[in-house]
Amino acid sequence: MEIASSSKQVYRRATRGDAGRISALFKKAGFEHRHADWSYPSDWLGKPGFWICEQIEDGSPGDIIACLAAAADPPPAAWVRLAAASQEIKPDEIFAEMIRHVRVQMAADGVTELGWLPADHWPSAWLTDMGFERVNWIVTYVKFGMDKPAVGHSPAVIRRATPDDLDEMASIEEAAFEPLWRHSRESLRLAFGQSICFDVAYLDDRIVGFHYSARGFENDTAHLVRITVHPKAQRRGVGSSLMAAAMESYIRKDVSRVTLNTQLDNLASHRLYEKFGFRRIGERIPLWVMEIADRRVLNGET
Numbered sequence: 526m527e528i529a530s531s532s533k534q535v536y537r538r539a540t541r542g543d544a545g546r547i548s549a550l551f552k553k554a555g556f557e558h559r560h561a562d563w564s565y566p567s568d569w570l571g572k573p574g575f576w577i578c579e580q581i582e583d584g585s586p587g588d589i590i591a592c593l594a595a596a597a598d599p600p601p602a603a604w605v606r607l608a609a610a611s612q613e614i615k616p617d618e619i620f621a622e623m624i625r626h627v628r629v630q631m632a633a634d635g636v637t638e639l640g641w642l643p644a645d646h647w648p649s650a651w652l653t654d655m656g657f658e659r660v661n662w663i664v665t666y667v668k669f670g671m672d673k674p675a676v677g678h679s680p681a682v683i684r685r686a687t688p689d690d691l692d693e694m695a696s697i698e699e700a701a702f703e704p705l706w707r708h709s710r711e712s713l714r715l716a717f718g719q720s721i722c723f724d725v726a727y728l729d730d731r732i733v734g735f736h737y738s739a740r741g742f743e744n745d746t747a748h749l750v751r752i753t754v755h756p757k758a759q760r761r762g763v764g765s766s767l768m769a770a771a772m773e774s775y776i777r778k779d780v781s782r783v784t785l786n787t788q789l790d791n792l793a794s795h796r797l798y799e800k801f802g803f804r805r806i807g808e809r810i811p812l813w814v815m816e817i818a819d820r821r822v823l824n825g826e827t
């Protein structure tokens with residue numbers, strides 16, 4: 526007697542119980558994307574933007590064949606933080622389906638846009654078909670040796686950051702960046718615990734800027750993750766004082782090469798970095814963004 530077997534794919538939110546099968550997927554994925562910053566992939570399990578596609582064989586769960594996690598931290602903009610698809614499948618339609626679920630959820634939560642910084646092996650055609658538009662590029666700068674230019678007098682006072690500064694730093698992020706680029710208080714808190722140097726700048730008894738860096742892949746390298754100055758305090762030498770403080774920290778920590786990323790169109794930051802001897806290298810990553818309409822639009826109510 527022949528027994529009919531049935532196989533289907535089911536989309537659902539990831540739960541903590543999926544952790545093992547999601548790690549197995551990443552180990553043998555044909556396509557994968559990670560943009561975790563200071564978080565661990567498991568931090569997003571159970572959150573509304575983490576979706577999986579699961580193979581169901583004869584009514585029982587089989588492999589997780591694709592996953593996609595998007596998170597708004599802080600709202601109202603979100604990033605695609607994780608995505609993976611098994612080698613055995615053609616993932617474009619599966620990712621499109623997960624993005625549809627994520628988009629409805631995000632619209633309901635008041636998210637306005639979803640960004641994706643994919644590694645270059647992600648076919649642009651997939652992203653375009655899903656509704657993403659390429660709007661910018663992320664460029665990389667590098668500096669060898671920690672010499673610094675003579676920095677003119679700045680009224681800013683630099684000191685090491687403390688956890689008490691997190692609220693003020695999060696407000697500076699909000700004032701200085703468009704939503705997609707803001708670091709949340711929580712991500713600043715995580716960075717605080719993991720960075721190799723983290724200073725704030727004071728002007729008129731208020732925090733007006735900060736910088737922090739992570740250790741690079743090699744021990745004598747660092748990555749300047751962030752330098753932010755409140756718009757009301759810009760062009761007064763605060764950014765230069767913060768960069769000079771970062772250089773001094775790198776010297777103390779035996780760092781001899783520093784990298785950083787910024788947006789192709791962020792000319793103020795390019796000038797600051799070039800003034801400090803950073804040079805742009807060829808590497809660049811496309812920024813894709815999808816506008817998220819509100820729930821009424823998605824439901825066809827308007």
Ligand SMILES: CC(C)(COP(=O)(O)OP(=O)(O)OC[C@H]1O[C@@H](n2cnc3c(N)ncnc32)[C@H](O)[C@@H]1OP(=O)(O)O)[C@@H](O)C(=O)NCCC(=O)NCCS
Nearest residue numbers: 701752753754759760761762763764765787793794796797
């Ligand atoms: C980039 C940034 C940190 C510079 O801070 P700042 O306090 O204004 O910097 P400074 O006053 O020390 O200026 C340093 C140099 O940057 C350049 N610069 C700064 N702002 C500029 C602007 N709006 N246009 C052109 N050049 C600018 C100048 O060359 C300046 O040197 P100079 O005064 O000798 O000409 C600040 O503009 C900022 O926080 N921007 C928003 C956040 C951001 O984009 N961060 C970097 C990417 S992660």
